[in-house]
Amino acid sequence: xxxxxxxxxxxxxxxxxxxxxxxxxxxxxxxxxxxxxxxxxxxxxxxxxxxxxxxxxxxxxxxxxxxxxxxxxxxxxxxxxxxxxxxxxxxxxxxxxxxxxxxxxxxxxxxxxxxxxxxxxxxxxxxxxxxxxxxxxxxxxxxxxxxxxxxxxxxxxxxxxxxxxxxxxxxxxxxxxxxxxxxxxxxxxxxxxxxxxxxxxxxxxxxxxxxxxxxxxxxxxxxxxxxxxxxxxxxxxxxxxxxxxxxxxxxxxxxxxxxxxxxxxxxxxxxxxxxxxxxxxxxxxxxxxxxxxxxxxxxxxxxxxxxxxxxxxxxxxxxxxxxxxxxxxxxxxxxxxxxxxxxxxxxxxxxxxxxxxxxxxxxxxxxxxxxxxxxxxxxxxxxxxxxxxxxxxxxxxxxxxxxxxxxxxxxxxxxxxxxxxxxxxxxxxxxxxxxxxxxxxxxxxxxxxxxxxxxxxxxxxxxxxxxxxxxxxxxxxxxxxxxxxxxxxxxxxxxxxxxxxxxxxxxxxxxxxxxxxxxxxxxxxxxxxxxxxxxx
Numbered sequence: 001x002x003x004x005x006x007x008x009x010x011x012x013x014x015x016x017x018x019x020x021x022x023x024x025x026x027x028x029x030x031x032x033x034x035x036x037x038x039x040x041x042x043x044x045x046x047x048x049x050x051x052x053x054x055x056x057x058x059x060x061x062x063x064x065x066x067x068x069x070x071x072x073x074x075x076x077x078x079x080x081x082x083x084x085x086x087x088x089x090x091x092x093x094x095x096x097x098x099x100x101x102x103x104x105x106x107x108x109x110x111x112x113x114x115x116x117x118x119x120x121x122x123x124x125x126x127x128x129x130x131x132x133x134x135x136x137x138x139x140x141x142x143x144x145x146x147x148x149x150x151x152x153x154x155x156x157x158x159x160x161x162x163x164x165x166x167x168x169x170x171x172x173x174x175x176x177x178x179x180x181x182x183x184x185x186x187x188x189x190x191x192x193x194x195x196x197x198x199x200x201x202x203x204x205x206x207x208x209x210x211x212x213x214x215x216x217x218x219x220x221x222x223x224x225x226x227x228x229x230x231x232x233x234x235x236x237x238x239x240x241x242x243x244x245x246x247x248x249x250x251x252x253x254x255x256x257x258x259x260x261x262x263x264x265x266x267x268x269x270x271x272x273x274x275x276x277x278x279x280x281x282x283x284x285x286x287x288x289x290x291x292x293x294x295x296x297x298x299x300x301x302x303x304x305x306x307x308x309x310x311x312x313x314x315x316x317x318x319x320x321x322x323x324x325x326x327x328x329x330x331x332x333x334x335x336x337x338x339x340x341x342x343x344x345x346x347x348x349x350x351x352x353x354x355x356x357x358x359x360x361x362x363x364x365x366x367x368x369x370x371x372x373x374x375x376x377x378x379x380x381x382x383x384x385x386x387x388x389x390x391x392x393x394x395x396x397x398x399x400x401x402x403x404x405x406x407x408x409x410x411x412x413x414x415x416x417x418x419x420x421x422x423x424x425x426x427x428x429x430x431x432x433x434x435x436x437x438x439x440x441x442x443x444x445x446x447x448x449x450x451x452x453x454x455x456x457x458x459x460x461x462x463x464x465x466x467x468x469x470x471x472x473x474x475x476x477x478x479x480x481x482x483x484x485x486x487x488x489x490x491x492x493x494x495x496x497x498x499x500x501x502x503x504x505x506x507x508x509x510x511x512x513x514x515x516x517x518x519x520x521x522x523x524x525x526x527x528x529x530x531x532x533x534x535x536x
Contacts, residue, residue: 190226256283400528407456
């Protein structure tokens, strides 16, 4: 019996749980606020088998547990050092999302972490486009993007200088909506006001505000005003934006000017920017009233353009006096012929006629400023009426040369080339020859001394626009290969007869003279001249 009791006691002693399973040791409690996409690592040293879990309902679509290989709501392991991660898989919204992480060892479970994905702040801010220093255009960054700043009390629509084509709505401005919520526009109080966007999602949205030309008032001090409201989802206070657009009084905008506002013309005064020879520059201009045009060359004051020959710039404006309101019509611009070899430049101004009459008072000097050295410049308030800078080439003297080919032996026919150094003041053609040579041209004389010279050959070289004969319509000077209908030679080598067509010769008085004039530019005079003399 004593031996049996001893066995029972031994058995009870050998199965004591206090000796076989230690008390679980839980890690320190962690509190963490997280962002979308963040991972929270929970490291611990477990002294027995463990399970880390999160409640599925609480985790929702925002959190998951992972042991580095799979994601789930529970992760298990054996005693030892371990790391379990909580992954934030959801995006922030406008509610707090809290997660309790629990660990179970044996028959005990304790919370080991509290993780919070905080609610987004509901906000909406509206900013306005920033003007450049002159107030004539919008300021942009190095990437060419509009810059925004505090919203003005009233947003004014302008026609920015960079906007070359009017399209349907040249008057514009921009606002930027930066919101964490979806938003909508309501309560647009003006029919003339157009918004490129009337609703948007969270984020940044650029909105163009615009007004059609046909809606603009024409009176000097009149303006259009309107408002609209932007409401953010879940925000208590909507924001109201006030908008205005000024009168079309004083409006003068030229459309179609190339980049840099430079118009280029040849010495004849025709456009180099647009296709076709001998054509003016053609664009269109928008204004609410007739315009008075001026050309301005620094050092002087603006001169009114009346399209007389002395005007440097000439303009043809198709303003319709019978039409009311803003007009967009065709305008042609060209320049007077430039007889100088030097290029020249002049600004073109389009001043509203009412401004010329009432504000400037018919005095062009009122449009300029003088510096300390007496130099002039257009006053800032009139700079916007400078349509373009017109640049014109100087007259280019082309080299035309004439060479005898056959028949010029000094007995039957004589060929002579003139130069300034050898030109005799007693020469009967001195004045004509001197003028041509003085302008860089060339002059020659061909003299026939008997009928054996008829048919002698010459060669002409160089680029020329036309070759004219004077006196006009003479028939006794006949040149094979010359077409009088287009003033050109079919072949640079040609035969010359001073008794007319060999098939119908004429009796020509001894000493008769004729002139063959080569012209290299429509704006210039003769660049080369051959004097033909029949001296038999």
